[in-house]
Each structure stands twice: as structure tokens, then as C-alpha cells.
Amino acid sequence: MNCKVADIISKARATQHLTKQEIVSLLGDNDINDRLFAAADQVRAENVGEAVHLRGLIEFSNICRQNCFYCGLRRDNAGIRRYRLEPDTILAFAAKAKAYGYKTLVLQSGEDDFYTTDRLQQIISGIKALGLVITLSIGEKSRAEYAAYRQAGADRYLLRIETTDRRLYAALHPGMSWENRRRCLWDLKELGYEVGTGCLVGLPNQSLEALADDILFFQELDADMVGLGPFIPNADTPLRSAQGGSFTASLKVMAITRLLLPDANIPATTAMETLNKNGRIIALQSGANVAMPNVTEGEYRQLYALYPGKICINDTPAHCRGCISGKITSIGRTVAGDFGFRVKRAAAK
Numbered sequence: 106m107n108c109k110v111a112d113i114i115s116k117a118r119a120t121q122h123l124t125k126q127e128i129v130s131l132l133g134d135n136d137i138n139d140r141l142f143a144a145a146d147q148v149r150a151e152n153v154g155e156a157v158h159l160r161g162l163i164e165f166s167n168i169c170r171q172n173c174f175y176c177g178l179r180r181d182n183a184g185i186r187r188y189r190l191e192p193d194t195i196l197a198f199a200a201k202a203k204a205y206g207y208k209t210l211v212l213q214s215g216e217d218d219f220y221t222t223d224r225l226q227q228i229i230s231g232i233k234a235l236g237l238v239i240t241l242s243i244g245e246k247s248r249a250e251y252a253a254y255r256q257a258g259a260d261r262y263l264l265r266i267e268t269t270d271r272r273l274y275a276a277l278h279p280g281m282s283w284e285n286r287r288r289c290l291w292d293l294k295e296l297g298y299e300v301g302t303g304c305l306v307g308l309p310n311q312s313l314e315a316l317a318d319d320i321l322f323f324q325e326l327d328a329d330m331v332g333l334g335p336f337i338p339n340a341d342t343p344l345r346s347a348q349g350g351s352f353t354a355s356l357k358v359m360a361i362t363r364l365l366l367p368d369a370n371i372p373a374t375t376a377m378e379t380l381n382k383n384g385r386i387i388a389l390q391s392g393a394n395v396a397m398p399n400v401t402e403g404e405y406r407q408l409y410a411l412y413p414g415k416i417c418i419n420d421t422p423a424h425c426r427g428c429i430s431g432k433i434t435s436i437g438r439t440v441a442g443d444f445g446f447r448v449k450r451a452a453a454k
């Protein structure tokens with residue numbers, strides 16, 4: 106093992122600070138992986154404990170006005186059948202999720218203009234009346250819209266920056282601007298949301314330097330939640346022939362994120378399990394402390410086709426709940442009984 110790289114892990118643990126070059130060294134050295142994952146697991150245990158927070162995911166519309174090059178929901182993809190759920194259906198799914206024991210719901214969709222501020226406020230207040238915590242993941246909006254959702258009771262917002270490499274961002278997001286995405290995240294922070302962000306790992310032409318910048322960006326934002334995973338090529342998109350990201354590279358980015366943001370909530374993502382059948386368990390043992398089982402009912406799970414091979418598309422919410430709980434207890438961890446807000450720890454000097 107390269108001593109210098111091992112020292113970088115110790116420095117990260119002691120100070121929660123690394124330079125970009127130090128992060129690049131960690132990302133570029135695969136001999137230290139076991140040590141990195143063990144360190145991230147320990148930091149996770151010391152700072153956020155053994156309980157795993159479950160967030161029930163409702164994928165309520167696959168209609169999107171954006172055209173991100175990697176995503177199966179992109180506007181120009183004529184290859185999928187589109188759907189959107191009525192507010193009452195979303196509320197019915199939320200009530201069922203509560204009955205399965207979820208305390209937090211993630212409402213995710215494409216950027217679908219059918220859901221006006223009025224409709225969203227109605228959905229949010231209906232779910233809040235059930236006593237649940239709400240994370241929205243519905244893309245880029247104006248500050249006034251974010252303020253209105255917050256006023257209606259939304260607690261958290263998840264918006265991945267996707268990549269901090271401005272040129273790569275511009276190449277993959279026609280008609281969108283990196284600066285606006287960044288603006289959204291800072292608006293959300295200022296409005297009092299718990300803010301989640303994250304990136305895709307293994308995008309075409311993404312360098313280790315760009316991934317290091319992504320991790321430093323999560324720290325700069327002081328993200329309450331960081332969700333990241335491999336880019337998985339989709340045949341219905343312009344990136345159909347791209348190579349895609351690896352499970353190990355994603356796990357490494359996640360583990361370093363845990364070292365630098367010890368008290369953040371970090372999910373073991375669905376995309377990780379798509380590339381490795383034990384992906385979420387391995388992630389939970391390498392720094393993650395959250396899982397987001399799908400609570401969408403019926404055929405909609407299949408139609409929310411971001412990338413091929415997505416897990417759980419033929420399963421029911423009841424089955425997924427039992428499945429994920431079994432996985433968590435099989436590694437000696439517990440399912441959290443609280444709402445799972447981030448508990449901030451004092452930063453190291």
C-alpha cells in the first residue's frame with residue numbers, strides 16, 4: 106500500500122479537510138480501497154450510528170420538459186409511455202407508505218409543468234397532514250416556487266448538481282445552465298430546507314479531478330444529504346454507446362464524501378444495486394446510512410425508466426419494505442424509528 110495515500114485517509118479522518126490533489130490521489134489508487142471503505146464505515150458509525158433511515162420513494166410523473174443526455178425521461182425520448190399521477194393517487198400512495206412504517210417520503214418526477222404551485226401545495230399539505238416528512242425531487246424551480254413549497258410544509262429537497270465540470274455539464278444538459286442549478290441549491294438552503302445534492306459517476310469524459318471537485322462542492326454547500334451513483338447508459342438516449350460508470354468508482358466517491366461530511370445523510374442508491382446485486386449492502390458498509398425503497402404502486406415503476414436494469418420494477422411496496430429491512434438486519438444494523446433529520450456534529454479544527 107502506498108504510505109502517502111494511507112496518510113491522506115488518516116488526515117481526512119482527523120481534519121475533515123482534503124485538497125483536490127489529495128482526493129484525486131485517493132480516487133486514483135485502487136490498492137487502498139478496502140482501507141478507504143473501512144474508514145468510511147467507521148466514520149459513519151461514529152457520527153450517524155447504526156440505524157438506517159428509510160425514505161419511501163414515489164415516482165409520480167415521468168414527463169419532463171428537460172433533455173438531459175443520460176436520462177430515459179428526457180423530452181425527446183419517444184420510446185417510453187408517459188404517465189402522471191393525479192394528486193389523489195399520490196396521497197393514496199403516501200397513506201399506504203405510512204401504513205408500511207415509512208416516516209419520510211421522497212416525491213420525485215421529471216420537470217412536469219402539470220404540477221403547478223397550487224397542485225403541489227395541495228399534495229404537500231395532504232401528506233403533511235399524515236404526519237410524514239417530505240423530500241421533493243422535482244428539479245429546477247424559481248426561488249418563489251421553492252418558498253411556496255416550503256410554506257406548504259416541504260422539509261427537504263434533493264437536486265443533484267450532476268457534475269461540477271462546467272464544460273461537461275453544458276455538453277450533457279442542452280438548454281440548462283450550471284449556474285442556475287447552483288442557484289437553486291443555495292436558494293433551497295436559504296429557505297431552510299434540508300438540502301441534498303450529488304453527482305453521477307462515470308459520465309463520458311469525466312476526470313478524477315472533476316469528481317474531486319464534486320466532493321469539494323458537496324462540502325462547500327454543507328449538504329445535508331449526498332446521493333450519488335454510477336451513470337448507467339440508456340439505449341433510448343444520446344449516450345447509448347457510452348461506457349458508463351463503475352460500482353467501485355461510485356463507492357469510492359461515496360466513501361470519501363463520508364470522510365469529509367461525517368454527519369451527512371448518505372443513501373445507498375438504487376443505481377449501485379443495479380450494477381452489483383449486493384450494492385446497497387456494500388454501500389451501507391462503506392459509509393451510507395440511508396435507503397430509499399420504492400413505494401410507487403403498479404406499472405408506474407417500470408415506466409419510470411431512467412436507465413436499464415433498474416431494480417424492484419416488478420416488486421410491490423410491501424415486498425420492498427420487507428426486503429430492505431431484511432438486508433439491513435442481516436448486517437447487524439437497525440431500521441431507524443425517527444424522522445432522520447441530519448444531526449450536525451461539531452466540525453474538527
Ligand code: SAM
Nearest residue numbers: 175176214215216242244265335336337411412
Ligand atoms: N428531474 C429531477 C432532477 O433531474 O433533479 C428529478 C428526477 S431525475 C430522474 C433523478 C436523478 O436520476 C438525476 O439527478 C440523475 O442523476 C439520475 N439519472 C438520470 N439518468 C440516469 C442514468 N442514465 N444513470 C444513472 N442515473 C441517472
Ligand code: SF4
Nearest residue numbers: 169171173176179215
Ligand atoms: Fe428530466 Fe431529471 Fe431526467 Fe433531466 S434527469 S431529463 S431533469 S427527469
Ligand code: FES
Nearest residue numbers: 417420425428429
Ligand atoms: Fe425492492 Fe429488494 S428493495 S425487491
